[in-house]
Amino acid sequence: MTNALTPAARASNIPPRILVIGGGYVGMFTAQRVLKHLKRGEATVTVVDPRPYMTYQPFLPEAAAGSIAPRNLVAPLRRVLKGPNAEVITGRVVSIDHGRNCATISPNTGEPYELSFDELVVAVGSVPRTLPIPGLAEHGIGFKQVEEAVSLRNHVIGQIDLADSIKDPALRRKALTFVFVGGGFAGVEAIAEIEDMARDVSKWYSNVEPEDMRWLLVEAADRILPEVGPELGVWTAEELRKRGIQVKMNTLLNSCVDHHVVLSDGTEMDASTVVWTAGVKPNPVVEHLGVPRGPKGHVDTRADLRVVGLDHVWAAGDCAQVPDLAKGPGNWCSPSAQHAVRQARRLADNIVSALRGKPVQDYVHKHVGSVAGLGIGKGVANVYGMKLRGWPAWLMHRAYHVSRVPTFNRKVRVCTDWLLAGFFRREAVSLASFENPREEFAVVAVPAALPKQAATAAIESGAGAQRGEKVATAGV
Ligand SMILES: Cc1cc2nc3c(=O)[nH]c(=O)nc-3n(C[C@H](O)[C@H](O)[C@H](O)COP(=O)(O)OP(=O)(O)OC[C@H]3O[C@@H](n4cnc5c(N)ncnc54)[C@H](O)[C@@H]3O)c2cc1C
Structure with missing residues (x-):
């Protein structure tokens, strides 16, 4: 592939602009690595994201459980992406004109404006895959953002506060019923961590016992946590059941109008809390970015991370369908942080190579396995074929994620949070009034x-x- 610089950039003295849409896993790590390679003035790296920070999503369950302070699982983009070649814009890219190499940016307040680019990276991630279930939009909450994790924690503790202070058995039952829909990573880790926290917190309440709470995990398939394999998935379901968490497989949420939950197996209950973690789909903004898309709406991407048919446009992460060369033809990389960070590395190196007229390389990575935390001292892991349960898996989960969370500063803060929670227990206070x-x-x-x-x-x-x-x- 030849030098990717546009004629306009080559003809002018203005450094070419690499425009990165999205400052999440792929966006932030790609920009950080490109900036490391670039000489002063060689190019400008502009990252656009509606949030001024990157969220380390695998720590959301621990933030919801109060083991990590929410601000310690986000990395401020302006602090991470510094230097004369870096630029961060807080706003959304709403459309792309590929003929003019121009993106339209809508800042969080004010009029939209245009920004030209020479190389474009599409890294807008995914959104929850929802269904038109009555009551879901009104009463459900997702679990992809730090705001949701904080709100959920405050809400759950708030419901325990409420149940402790009222006598009406039906209202108490409703307050203490927590339904999580979706038995993948996010759902299993979220229910396991939050139940563990609630059990811990209930020690401070005279009228609420752990047995008074009803925790329910609803999964449409016949297994949970496919990421760790069938054997450990079965083990995880058994472990959750031993803790009193009901796990219903082959079951759908049919409705949750007015907090009245109806499941496909006929079960009905009133629940104060419905958390939706039933999978993700590509961010719908890709429909407006003028890029080719695959059968499920992902950006159609080649193995070298260029978008099919567009030499100056790259894509990776949850929004892209990247061929999984390690698995063979017809397979695409799963939407995971594991692929996102490695794709970011390859993407950064390829963009710098393209800018300098050097050859680019294909992305190849063999999935190494997964780790999941299920509460303090509890976990499950399947890494390089090694299957771990309980404490060893939990230690591996923490060691792995602290090694991956961006910046040394954050690693120290996360370890300090864990240490303090270990000595003084987790805080048991709901700050719902912050909202x-x-x-x-x-x-x-x-x-x-x-x-x-x-x-x-x-x-x-x-x-x-x-x-x-x-x-x-x-x-x-
Ligand atoms: C609770 C939870 C736990 C998880 N645990 C694990 C785990 O243990 N292991 C694992 O491998 N994976 C895990 N994942 C998945 C992993 O976090 C994702 O696969 C990864 O974040 C994908 O990276 P990305 O860069 O594609 O998307 P993201 O990190 O989501 O980044 C997308 C960015 O694009 C921005 N954006 C959106 N629209 C626009 C726009 N119009 N303009 C500009 N910017 C925009 C968003 O604000 C966001 O910052 C977990 C996910 C969740 C939710």
């Missing part, structure tokens, strides 16, 4: 002479920004 910080002030700030409706309106306007999330996690 609506103006409520109390708005009430006192309204002059006493105004009618009650004015005070209500003041609260409404202040709470507006958070209303979506509040409704999503609304209690009984």
Whole structure:
């Protein structure tokens, strides 16, 4: 492949721009490595993301369980991507004009504007794969973002607070019923870690025992945690059941209107909490990026991580279908951090090679296995064919992820969190009011002479920004 620089960039003295859409796993690690290779002024690396930070998603369950402070599992993009060649924009790329090599960026506030590029990286990741289930949009919550993990933790502890303070058995039962849909990595780790936390926390409540809580994992297939293989999947289901977590396989969520959960096997219950972790699909923004897509909507990508038919455009991670050369023809890489970080490395090296007119290489990686945390001292792992359960797996899970979380600073902070939680136990407090910080002030700030409706309106306007999330996690 020849030098990928556009004629415009070659003709001018302006350094070429490598525009990276998305500052997640692929986006941040690719930009970081390209910046490391570049000489001053050789190119500008611009990363655009609506969030000013990258989220280390495998730590979300531990953040929800209070073992890691939420701010320690995010890496601030401007701090990681520094130097004269780096640029970070907080906003969304909404469309691409490939004829003019221009991206339209919509900042979080203000008018959209255009930015030209010479090389483009599409790394917009995935979104939850949802179904039109009645009540899900109103009452469900996803588990892909740090905000969701924090909100879920506050909500679960808030429901325990509530159950401890009321007498009505039906309301108590509803408050203490937690349903998780989807038995992959995210669902299993989330329910296992949060149940472990709730059991721990219940020691501080005089009216709530662990047996009062109902934890239910619903999975459409006949197995859970396929990432660790069938044998360990069966073992994990048994371990969860021993802890009192109901695991229902071959079962679907049919409805959750008004927090009334109905399952395909006929089970019905009122539940304060419905967490949706039933798989992911490519971020729908790729439909507007003028790139070819595969049968399931992923960006159609070659093994060298170039987008099919577009020499200046690259893609990787959850939004792309990258041929899995280690598995053979017809296979694509799974949406996982394991592939995302390694694809980022290959992508960065290929872009720098392309800029310098050197040959690029194909991405090849043989999946090494998976580790999952199931609560403090509990885990499961299948790495290089080595199957571990319980403590050894949990230690491997922690050692592996702390070695992978970006920046030395974050590694130290995460280890410190673990150490402190080990000595002083996890905090058992719900800070749900963080989601609506103006409520109390708005009430006192309204002059006493105004009618009650004015005070209500003041609260409404202040709470507006958070209303979506509040409704999503609304209690009984
Ligand atoms: C709870 C949980 C646990 C997990 N655990 C594991 C694990 O143990 N092992 C493992 O291998 N994998 C795990 N994964 C999967 C792994 O985190 C993902 O595969 C990985 O994050 C994919 O990286 P990515 O860069 O493709 O997407 P992401 O990391 O999601 O990054 C996409 C970025 O694009 C940004 N973006 C979206 N739209 C736009 C736009 N229009 N313009 C600009 N930017 C945009 C987003 O804000 C985001 O920052 C887990 C996932 C979850 C949710």
